[in-house]
Amino acid sequence: MYDRLIFELDRGDIKNNYLPASSVPEKPLPQLVPEKFLRRQPPKLPEVAENEVVRHFIALSSRNYHVDKGMYPLGSCSMKYNPKINEDVSRLPGFAHLHPLQPEPTVQGALKLMFRLQELLKEITGMVAVSLVPAAGAHGELAGCMMIRKYHDLQGRRRGTMLVPDSAHGTNPASVTIAGMRAVTVRSDADGLVDLEDLKAKLNEDVAGIMLTNPSTLGIFERRIAQIEKLIHGIDALMYMDGANLNALLGIVRPGDLGFDVIHLNLHKTFSVPHGGGGPGSGPVAVSERLKDFLPIPVVREREGRYVLDTSIPHTIGRMITFYGNFAALVRAYTYILMAGAEGLRQIAENAIINANYLLKKTEHLLEVPFKTRPMHEFVLSGEPLRDYEVRVMDVAKRLLDFGLHAPTVYFPLIVKEALMIEPTETESKEMLDQFAEALKQIVREARENPELLRRAPHRTPVRRIDELKANKALNVRFDQKQD
Numbered sequence: 001m002y003d004r005l006i007f008e009l010d011r012g013d014i015k016n017n018y019l020p021a022s023s024v025p026e027k028p029l030p031q032l033v034p035e036k037f038l039r040r041q042p043p044k045l046p047e048v049a050e051n052e053v054v055r056h057f058i059a060l061s062s063r064n065y066h067v068d069k070g071m072y073p074l075g076s077c078s079m080k081y082n083p084k085i086n087e088d089v090s091r092l093p094g095f096a097h098l099h100p101l102q103p104e105p106t107v108q109g110a111l112k113l114m115f116r117l118q119e120l121l122k123e124i125t126g127m128v129a130v131s132l133v134p135a136a137g138a139h140g141e142l143a144g145c146m147m148i149r150k151y152h153d154l155q156g157r158r159r160g161t162m163l164v165p166d167s168a169h170g171t172n173p174a175s176v177t178i179a180g181m182r183a184v185t186v187r188s189d190a191d192g193l194v195d196l197e198d199l200k201a202k203l204n205e206d207v208a209g210i211m212l213t214n215p216s217t218l219g220i221f222e223r224r225i226a227q228i229e230k231l232i233h234g235i236d237a238l239m240y241m242d243g244a245n246l247n248a249l250l251g252i253v254r255p256g257d258l259g260f261d262v263i264h265l266n267l268h269k270t271f272s273v274p275h276g277g278g279g280p281g282s283g284p285v286a287v288s289e290r291l292k293d294f295l296p297i298p299v300v301r302e303r304e305g306r307y308v309l310d311t312s313i314p315h316t317i318g319r320m321i322t323f324y325g326n327f328a329a330l331v332r333a334y335t336y337i338l339m340a341g342a343e344g345l346r347q348i349a350e351n352a353i354i355n356a357n358y359l360l361k362k363t364e365h366l367l368e369v370p371f372k373t374r375p376m377h378e379f380v381l382s383g384e385p386l387r388d389y390e391v392r393v394m395d396v397a398k399r400l401l402d403f404g405l406h407a408p409t410v411y412f413p414l415i416v417k418e419a420l421m422i423e424p425t426e427t428e429s430k431e432m433l434d435q436f437a438e439a440l441k442q443i444v445r446e447a448r449e450n451p452e453l454l455r456r457a458p459h460r461t462p463v464r465r466i467d468e469l470k471a472n473k474a475l476n477v478r479f480d481q482k483q484d
C-alpha cells in the first residue's frame with residue numbers, strides 16, 4: 001500500500017498537502033518531469049511491518065552512543081544536552097515546510113526569527129552586525145578571513161599573512177589557506193598563552209590579522225588580550241576570534257569589548273544544536289564597525305515593520321551557501337537562547353566552568369597537568385606518565401567506552417603530548433562527573449596492573465578496536481549486513 005502511495009505522490013496524482021493551494025503548480029507533475037524519467041512501476045521497497053521498522057531503528061540507536069545516552073566530554077566540541085523543545089520548535093509546520101524560493105511576504109515569521117537571532121548574537125558578542133549565512137565554524141572562519149583580506153584590499157594594501165597560535169584548531173590555518181593567505185604560527189608560552197615575544201617578532205607589514213581562540217583550546221583565557229589587541233591594531237591588522245569556546249564566556253565577557261573585529265560562533269556547540277558526524281551546523285559571523293560592510297549576504301533587515309533579505313551590502317564577500325544558512329539550526333539556537341534568557345546564559349557559562357574545574361580537581365592526580373593556569377570550561381591532561389606501561393591515551397579513550405562513557409578528545413591540542421582534552425559542559429550532574437572520574441581512576445590503575453586489557457579495549461562495545469589506518473585508507477561505508 002505504501003509503495004502505491006509513494007508511486008502516486010511521485011507522479012503527482014496526489015497533491016502535496018503542505019503547499020498552500022496557490023503554490024501548487026498549475027500543470028500536473030508528469031508534464032514538469034520529462035516522461036522518460038517517470039517510473040513505470042512502483043519501486044521495490046522491502047515489505048516490513050511498522051513494528052519491525054521501529055524495532056530495527058531502536059536497536060540501532062541503542063547500539064550507538066549519543067548525548068541522550070550519556071556524558072560526551074569531547075573537548076572543544078561542547079557536546080551539551082540538546083533540549084527536546086528545540087526539536088519541537090524546529091519541526092513546527094510553519095518552519096519545517098517552507099520552501100527557500102518562497103517570496104519574502106510569505107516567510108515573514110522565519111525572517112523575523114532570523115532578524116531577532118542576529119540581534120541577540122550582536123548583544124551576546126558585543127559586535128555591531130551579524131550574518132547567519134555560514135554553515136559551520138570552519139565556514140565562518142573562511143568568511144572572516146575573506147572579509148579581512150578584502151578589507152585590506154580596499155584600503156589599497158596587499159596583506160597575505162594571518163598569525164595563528166600553535167594551539168589552534170586545524171581549521172584555522174586551513175581557512176587562512178583557502179582564503180588565499182598564508183598561516184604563520186605563533187608559539188604558546190609555558191602558561192599556554194600567546195608568547196608575546198614571538199608575536200612581536202612575527203609582526204610585519206604583510207600581517208593581515210591574528211586568529212585567536214579565546215579561551216584557547218587549552219581551556220585557558222588569554223589574559224594579555226589587551227596587549228595583543230594594541231600590537232595587532234597598531235599595525236592596522238585585524239583581530240579574528242575563533243568563537244568555538246564561547247560557552248565559557250556567555251554573559252561574562254563580550255568579544256567585541258575585547259577588541260575583536262570578527263568572531264564566528266558555533267551555534268551547534270554553544271547553543272545546543274545537535275552536531276557530530278559532519279553537520280548540519282551553523283557558524284554565523286559577528287563583526288565590528290570595521291567589517292560591517294563586508295558581511296556575506298543575505299543579511300535580514302527590518303524595514304517599516306517588514307523583514308527583508310538584504311543583498312546590497314557595499315563590499316560584501318558575496319554568497320557562501322545556496323540560500324540563507326541552515327535554518328533549522330537557527331531555530332534551535334534561537335529557542336535555546338530565549339529559554340535561557342540573559343541570566344540563564346551567564347549561568348550556563350558559570351556552570352560549564354565550575355564543572356570543568358571540579359572534574360580537573362577529581363582527576364589531576366591521575367595523570368599529568370601540562371599547564372598550571374586555571375582553566376575555564378575545559379581542560380587538558382597528558383597521558384605521558386602511562387607510557388611507562390606502554391599505554392597510550394588512545395587506549396585510555398577506548399577503555400572508557402567499556403564503562404559506558406564517551407571518550408574525551410585525544411591527541412589535540414597538538415602542543416601537548418598524549419593530550420586528553422576534557423569538556424564536561426554545564427549539562428552534566430555532579431554524579432555523572434564523579435562517575436567519569438571514578439572510571440578514569442580505575443583505568444589508570446589497570447594501566448599499571450594489566451596494560452594488555454587497555455591495549456585491546458574496548459571489550460564491551462558492538463564494534464571492538466578498529467584498524468584506524470585501514471578505515472582511512474580503505475574506507476567502505478556501504479550498507480552491508482554481512483559486515484556485522
Ligand SMILES: *Cc1c(COP(=O)(O)O)cnc(C)c1O
Binds near residue numbers: 242244266283
Ligand atoms: C569545532 C571547532 C572549530 C570548527 O568548527 P566546525 O563547526 O566543526 O567547522 C574551529 N575551532 C575550534 C576551536 C573548534 O573547537
